[in-house]
Amino acid sequence: xxxxxxxxxxxxxxxxxxxxxxxxxxxxxxxxxxxxxxxxxxxxxxxxxxxxxxxxxxxxxxxxxxxxxxxxxxxxxxxxxxxxxxxxxxxxxxxxxxxxxxxxxxxxxxxxxxxxxxxxxxxxxxxxxxxxxxxxxxxxxxxxxxxxxxxxxxxxxxxxxxxxxxxxxxxxxxxxxxxxxxxxxxxxxxxxxxxxxxxxxxxxx
Amino acid sequence: xxxxxxxxxxxxxxxxxxxxxxxxxxxxxxxxxxxxxxxxxxxxxxxxxxxxxxxxxxxxxxxxxxxxxxxxxxxxxxxxxxxxxxxxxxxxxxxxxxxxxxxxxxxxxxxxxxxxxxxxxxxxxxxxxxxxxxxxxxxxxxxxxxxxxxxxxxxxxxxxxxxxxxxxxxxxxxxxxxxxxxxxxxxxxxxxxxxxxxxxxxxxx
DNA sequence: TAGATTGTTAATCGATTAACAATC
DNA sequence: TAGATTGTTAATCGATTAACAATC
Numbered sequence: 356x357x358x359x360x361x362x363x364x365x366x367x368x369x370x371x372x373x374x375x376x377x378x379x380x381x382x383x384x385x386x387x388x389x390x391x392x393x394x395x396x397x398x399x400x401x402x403x404x405x406x407x408x409x410x411x412x413x414x415x416x417x418x419x420x421x422x423x424x425x426x427x428x429x430x431x432x433x434x435x436x437x438x439x440x441x442x443x444x445x446x447x448x449x450x451x452x453x454x455x456x457x458x459x460x461x462x463x464x465x466x467x468x469x470x471x472x473x474x475x476x477x478x479x480x481x482x483x484x485x486x487x488x489x490x491x492x493x494x495x496x497x498x499x500x501x502x503x504x505x506x507x508x509x510x511x512x513x514x515x516x517x518x519x520x521x522x523x524x525x526x527x528x529x530x531x532x533x534x535x536x537x538x539x540x541x542x543x544x545x546x547x548x549x550x551x552x553x554x555x556x557x558x559x560x
Numbered sequence: 561x562x563x564x565x566x567x568x569x570x571x572x573x574x575x576x577x578x579x580x581x582x583x584x585x586x587x588x589x590x591x592x593x594x595x596x597x598x599x600x601x602x603x604x605x606x607x608x609x610x611x612x613x614x615x616x617x618x619x620x621x622x623x624x625x626x627x628x629x630x631x632x633x634x635x636x637x638x639x640x641x642x643x644x645x646x647x648x649x650x651x652x653x654x655x656x657x658x659x660x661x662x663x664x665x666x667x668x669x670x671x672x673x674x675x676x677x678x679x680x681x682x683x684x685x686x687x688x689x690x691x692x693x694x695x696x697x698x699x700x701x702x703x704x705x706x707x708x709x710x711x712x713x714x715x716x717x718x719x720x721x722x723x724x725x726x727x728x729x730x731x732x733x734x735x736x737x738x739x740x741x742x743x744x745x746x747x748x749x750x751x752x753x754x755x756x757x758x759x760x761x762x763x764x765x
Numbered sequence: 766t767a768g769a770t771t772g773t774t775a776a777t778c779g780a781t782t783a784a785c786a787a788t789c
Numbered sequence: 790t791a792g793a794t795t796g797t798t799a800a801t802c803g804a805t806t807a808a809c810a811a812t813c
Contacts, residue, residue, distance in 0.1 A: 369759035417813040448657035527761035543761035554574035556732035556748035621795045622789040
């Protein structure tokens, strides 16, 4: 049953989770409602209830949703109960930013290693990590059984690197390279290209 | 008429544009087809033809689309014929990466200034720019008539900074802060939160 | 209890796709 | 001409919303 849940619904769950965490941090209340959550996120309350109903009944009539409980449930649904080790490929400015970003750990991810093909960068300390040579990539990813990777490399090497990562067992890939990647069935890809996002907005200006 | 074109269609135009540029760079051909483009992007050819048909007739039966011509047309539609000046707010690791990224200029954007509230960072050279104090933000944005900004600051200051930017005339905002922002009607917002994207994928693992 | 809010149904709305006449 | 591919229509498919009985 969990199989035929629309992608678009899955895509909203992390947003709900993030807002629930914010509500918890504000600490003013133990409980929230689909109306409140929707209001804060610019989403209709009906949609939130519908989305959640795909996975079970998490609320109470008259009361709403217990923030802590719903947070746990969403974390479980998204497989975030334990942390995912993440490989960062590319130790340029962006890899640098990723390695130092401290927003991963409390949300289910830990940067476990970072690679570069530039001998000048290999061995450099980056956050808690040391830059590894990309020749060791397969060995380390297989050994650590890493399933999640982030691509922070130039576009012309993105597809071959994707192939290597997939080959080494990576199943989810977040790419900052401005290029469409081809992957086998069963491998997830997500893109982040700031220019694409900016261009989307300039249409309306 | 241009008004009632679905957001989701607008959102695909930059993808088409990017792929057309790649085709042009490969330089093997003057012409492409909805089928070829769709195949390269994992999108149906019907969808591409339908999307483009919202804006005019850009192709020729039997031949397809002239790459150069369609590129120009899409650039015009997305208002990319001249460059947009962009303000980056936040000169941390991410601001650093943005300031050094050279993928903006040939795609319609130029980082025109970068701000930080940390006196230690103000005056620092970053790429071609010098970090400005955030107290000068309104003055500079108004003077340069900047309409586009990128937020690379911590979440707890993102909403107040958004308000300041909007107040100074910014109409399009790309935010890397992991928080939903509230803006007045007519202001575009786009988000980039790597954790949200990773969480979306782990569901399937 | 009275008020509030859920989970769910059915209706509406919107997006995608298949198919094909037109035509280069 | 014959083959290829567009632009468009109508059908299908899927997502959102309104509404409300159930119930805390």
